[in-house]
């Protein structure tokens with residue numbers, strides 16, 4: 001696959017979202033998964049050493065180990081346990097595995113087919129381990145622009161949501177409101193979601209439009225735009241719904257994140273500006 005075809009581009013521009021299957025071969029996300037596995041292992045050992053965890057669950061696979069660890073402790077929300085266990089497992093992870101996915105040629109080809117050959121990996125990105133029945137990782141309706149400075153309003157962003165395990169309705173996939181990217185930026189209020197920990201849009205302010213559940217098989221991606229209204233549903237499975245959300249834009253346009261650098265992943269105009277590896281990326285900080 002080299003980018004999106006015209007039918008896919010038409011759907012994405014009209015509906016504000018697009019599901020694309022078979023984008024990233026599973027072996028190409030394996031380095032990131034191995035890094036996460038390694039971090040889970042180290043964190044579990046630290047929690048065990050400090051007496052906060054009795055069993056390491058070493059034989060559990062990637063998608064279940066963290067969930068089993070959390071289930072096994074009496075108060076998993078105790079902050080020193082949470083700090084130890086989730087250290088390096090959420091948010092803006094900067095590793096070789098993350099760099100490899102962010103700069104994956106199949107992903108950049110999709111971006112190029114939408115915004116051309118000048119491509120910035122946007123500074124706003126996340127890795128998310130969404131645990132079973134965990135309120136604080138259920139994200140309420142929002143637009144990504146609601147989390148950015150207003151100068152990014154006219155920046156066309158290609159936002160990717162990429163599962164690291166198959167994402168299903170049961171384990172907490174994304175939902176989008178079709179066509180909602182054509183709405184203006186809607187007021188975002190604090191304290192929404194079942195954990196009251198996110199900024200989002202109250203139900204009464206949602207525009208009309210079909211609410212579409214978006215399961216994504218491993219290797220697939222969900223694309224949205226910065227005004228597409230979306231949320232994630234609760235994880236009622238027995239495993240962790242690991243995912244990444246990444247954004248791409250034209251480096252000449254405002255990112256809405258002043259002071260936080262993204263990095264250039266492709267450029268015809270200034271090829272020497274491209275970050276070729278993790279070291280080049282880290283050098284920007």
Ligand SMILES: O=C(O)CCC(=O)C(=O)O
Nearest residue numbers: 128139144161232243245
């Ligand atoms: O992964 C999730 O649960 C939510 C992701 C999200 O809201 C986003 O990428 O903006």
